[in-house]
Amino acid sequence: MAKVGVILSGCGVYDGSEIHEAVIILLALDRAGATAVCMAPDMEQGVVNHLTGEPVEGAARNVLEESARIARGNISDIAKIKVDDIDALILPGGFGAAKNLCDFAFKGTDCDVHPEVARLVREVVAAKKPLAAVCIAPALISKVLGDDKLAHRLTIGTDEETAQAVTSMGSTHVACPVREFVVDQENKLITSPAYMLAGSISEAADGIEKTVRALLEMI
Amino acid sequence: MAKVGVILSGCGVYDGSEIHEAVIILLALDRAGATAVCMAPDMEQGVVNHLTGEPVEGAARNVLEESARIARGNISDIAKIKVDDIDALILPGGFGAAKNLCDFAFKGTDCDVHPEVARLVREVVAAKKPLAAVCIAPALISKVLGDDKLAHRLTIGTDEETAQAVTSMGSTHVACPVREFVVDQENKLITSPAYMLAGSISEAADGIEKTVRALLEMI
Numbered sequence A, B: 001m002a003k004v005g006v007i008l009s010g011c012g013v014y015d016g017s018e019i020h021e022a023v024i025i026l027l028a029l030d031r032a033g034a035t036a037v038c039m040a041p042d043m044e045q046g047v048v049n050h051l052t053g054e055p056v057e058g059a060a061r062n063v064l065e066e067s068a069r070i071a072r073g074n075i076s077d078i079a080k081i082k083v084d085d086i087d088a089l090i091l092p093g094g095f096g097a098a099k100n101l102c103d104f105a106f107k108g109t110d111c112d113v114h115p116e117v118a119r120l121v122r123e124v125v126a127a128k129k130p131l132a133a134v135c136i137a138p139a140l141i142s143k144v145l146g147d148d149k150l151a152h153r154l155t156i157g158t159d160e161e162t163a164q165a166v167t168s169m170g171s172t173h174v175a176c177p178v179r180e181f182v183v184d185q186e187n188k189l190i191t192s193p194a195y196m197l198a199g200s201i202s203e204a205a206d207g208i209e210k211t212v213r214a215l216l217e218m219i
Helices: A019-031 A063-070 A095-099 A104-110 A115-126 A137-147 A160-169 A201-217 B019-031 B063-070 B095-099 B104-110 B115-126 B137-147 B160-169 B201-217
Strands: A003-007 A035-040 A044-048 A055-062 A075-077 A088-091 A131-134 A182-184 A189-192 B003-007 B035-040 B044-048 B055-062 B075-077 B088-091 B131-134 B182-184 B189-192
Touching: A003 A019, A003 A115, A019 A035, A019 A063, A019 A201, A019 B019, A019 B201, A035 A063, A044 A063, A044 A095, A055 A063, A063 A075, A088 A115, A088 A137, A088 A201, A095 A104, A095 A137, A104 A137, A104 A160, A115 A131, A115 A137, A131 A137, A131 A201, A137 A160, A137 A189, A189 A201, A201 B019, B003 B019, B003 B115, B019 B035, B019 B063, B019 B201, B035 B063, B044 B063, B044 B095, B055 B063, B063 B075, B088 B115, B088 B137, B088 B201, B095 B104, B095 B137, B104 B137, B104 B160, B115 B131, B115 B137, B131 B137, B131 B201, B137 B160, B137 B189, B189 B201
Parallel strands: A003 A035, A003 A088, A035 A075, A088 A131, A131 A189, B003 B035, B003 B088, B035 B075, B088 B131, B131 B189
Antiparallel strands: A044 A055, A182 A189, B044 B055, B182 B189
8 A cells, every 4th residue: 555645734725734735635536546655844934815815914824734624633733754764755835835844935046845744845855766746846846856957847837937937947848728737757756836826626636636647546 | 507505514523524525525626516615613623733633732723714724714603604604514524513513422322512503503404405424523513413303324334332323313313335425315414424434544544535426416
């Protein structure tokens, strides 16, 4: 039974993991007979009111505790996860991937990646285990692999500004429609646009389900 | 295009809507070509740390704002939703259905149902529009229909204590395995155990997907 790490970044599209993407990943893994190993960094995050879309000034939550909502409590601090604990790794999107797992949403191409997230991504790539990222999460992968001068291909959909940013960080960007995915066979890297482009949950689900299938086939 | 009301109760199994159940409902509706009309009461809720399972003393969040995380901001105060706005209604579970939409988790069979939730459930039943509830949410339906002395059949799975409680409130309880659902044809009421019994997300999804299909066929 394959064990697939899932890096969560909170709970909610504007300040955490995109909930639909995360749940669709968990369901696709379970239906394929794989075990999800949910994890998140133990750190503070800002809070956005999802009714208004406005930041809540002065409010803070804990990324691991909020991610535990999606994982129904079955989650670990990413600092405790070793590459040997998993056969593959996947990152859902949501602003948490660009605000908590890294700060791409604030600093763009000058962003820093959370050290434990960068560590596990590097270890997975070095171990030749497959890695997937959807929505905005490929920007984080771009930063880590770009800093390592590792040539790779990925997609963040069709948004030109974001495509330009990942190109600057060292990726070869491949435009991709919402229900599809991009495979970098050499690096075992799979990416899909999901809510970077999706106008509906089923559009996101189609691309994510294909991504999970491709990820598991690469193990 | 059918419009299906989805009553959310927060965001997280221990103090809000069960996230997996809610997302599986939204995906099943969208894939069937139906439009989800998400709603929640505008009220305070308690907070449970989902990492430890312990209540967070003194903490409070707003049910409508937290539910907006699942709905990606596309949600209304239930007080503003009229029965004419929807063709059918569905309630995911999670403790929010038993702590926020009603207080069954605290008071058992003596529980009170949030007045706007009770109002919409009554209007949907009176209009002969189909109504579905999964996990613990059928306990709320039991209270509303039981108080109205309306004979009806539903399931909360196989838990004997909860089955006894809904029987006391006026339901005929039908035991049901996790991947199945129970139909009360006369009242157009469909229920499924989901995480009352599910040991995995795909078990919950199988029953919920069948429930949504049956709900849409009854419109």
